[in-house]
Amino acid sequence: MILMNDKNPREEIAKIFANCGDPMDAAVKWAQNIAASQEINPNKDKIVFIRELRREEPSLDLKTATYLARMTARVS
Numbered sequence: 001m002i003l004m005n006d007k008n009p010r011e012e013i014a015k016i017f018a019n020c021g022d023p024m025d026a027a028v029k030w031a032q033n034i035a036a037s038q039e040i041n042p043n044k045d046k047i048v049f050i051r052e053l054r055r056e057e058p059s060l061d062l063k064t065a066t067y068l069a070r071m072t073a074r075v076s
Contacts, residue, residue, distance in 0.1 A: 009067035016059055024071070031072040042073040049073075 013027045020026035031049075034056055035042050040049045046069060053065045060068070 005061060005063045007061065007063065009064040012061070012064040013068060016057065016064075027068055028072050028075060031068050032076065035072065035076065042069060042076045046073070 010024065014023040017023035017026045017030070031042070031053055034040070034052055035049060038052050040052060042049050049072075050062070050065045050069045053068060054060050054062070
């Protein structure tokens, strides 16, 4: 049995950060703050970073957290 997640990560982020003017920008800044506070390098410690994002925001599914981690690593 294959379980598939067909949710669009950008749409999920927009839902989670709906109260922000630019949800994606807010999400990346939030993720950067988590990386800084936990002393995580988003480019090197990808799995740890994804885990911490999901701990901080339980509504992030794995696909969305992975997407957010990638976007954060690009600007870090």
